[in-house]
Amino acid sequence: MNLHDDPNAPPAPTTRLWLGIAIIVFGILALLDNMPFFQGHDFVRTLWPLILIIIGVGKLSRSRDDKGIGGYVLIAAGAFFLVHNLTDGNISELFGPLVIVALGVFVVMKALRRNRGVPPELAASDAFVSSTAVFSGTKRRVVGQDFKGAELTAIFGGFELDLRQAALEAPQVRIDTFVLFGGGEIKVPQGWAVTMKGSAIVGGFDDKTLHLPSGEGAPRVHLVITGMVLFGGLVVSN
Structure with a gap:
């Protein structure tokens, strides 16, 4: 019995592929920064953490077990810097709502595990x-x-x-x-x-x-x- 990927399925995207995607995203951000309609928004400075998130997702997609900690670290760091940039550094104001959301997810998961009773x-x-x-x-x-x-x-x-x-x-x-x-x-x-x-x-x-x-x-x-x-x-x- 095999509940995982079909052995005949295409292989997971390579790290080089994800790096290429990250470079394309960076290029698009730089392009937007130089377009007259978007000037003044500074997309590269604001959205560059997306590069870390993309590379982190790529590392996780290559991991065959639960040891892809490097991918999680990159995603967490990218998310932190992205939120920091989008809130102009006032990230502390988001801690309360994020803690509430995390607590709600934890309660839901515990309740599901108990109610399902597998x-x-x-x-x-x-x-x-x-x-x-x-x-x-x-x-x-x-x-x-x-x-x-x-x-x-x-x-x-x-x-x-x-x-x-x-x-x-x-x-x-x-x-x-x-x-x-x-x-x-x-x-x-x-x-x-x-x-x-x-x-x-x-x-x-x-x-x-x-x-x-x-x-x-x-x-x-x-x-x-x-x-x-x-x-x-x-x-x-x-």
């Missing part, structure tokens, strides 16, 4: 997907014959789960989702029946899968999507 043996299984995107995005592809379910979370971010090469042994499997100011997409094989049982507030659950007629040839596997979407959206498609 059995430890299931959570530890390679056939179960657990994916969390906070101010970021995740993309997972399942290739195997015994998919057992998933818990997917997106807070100010997004997730994508591709099940088109997966199979179920159990007649019914559940995926629990939580989306807050973000979005998610789940892709399933055409032979699966999908039931949406989630709730949405200023958002929506959208089932775009192909529904086969009942009777002969009806789907033998059933995927149930539960959870909540707040100020965002979740799409299930083939």
Whole structure:
């Protein structure tokens, strides 16, 4: 069972590629600084921390484990300097709201873990997907014959789960989702029946899968999507 990238998928972008992207961004900022319409804004001085963020994202994309600390450091430093520049140095005024947001995210994550109540043996299984995107995005592809379910979370971010090469042994499997100011997409094989049982507030659950007629040839596997979407959206498609 392989819940990670398909071995036949293209390799991750190289560090040189991300460096090239960073150089292009710097060039665009310099170009804007020299255009009459934008003169006086000083884009290079204000937005140069984007270069650190791009390089940090590139380092994380090359990391195959949780040891890509260098990427996190670059992203954090870039975000700090960017906020500092955008607020003209009055970054201290943002600490209070940022602490409140961080506390809220922590409370939500703890509550989700308790409410979902995934059995430890299931959570530890390679056939179960657990994916969390906070101010970021995740993309997972399942290739195997015994998919057992998933818990997917997106807070100010997004997730994508591709099940088109997966199979179920159990007649019914559940995926629990939580989306807050973000979005998610789940892709399933055409032979699966999908039931949406989630709730949405200023958002929506959208089932775009192909529904086969009942009777002969009806789907033998059933995927149930539960959870909540707040100020965002979740799409299930083939």
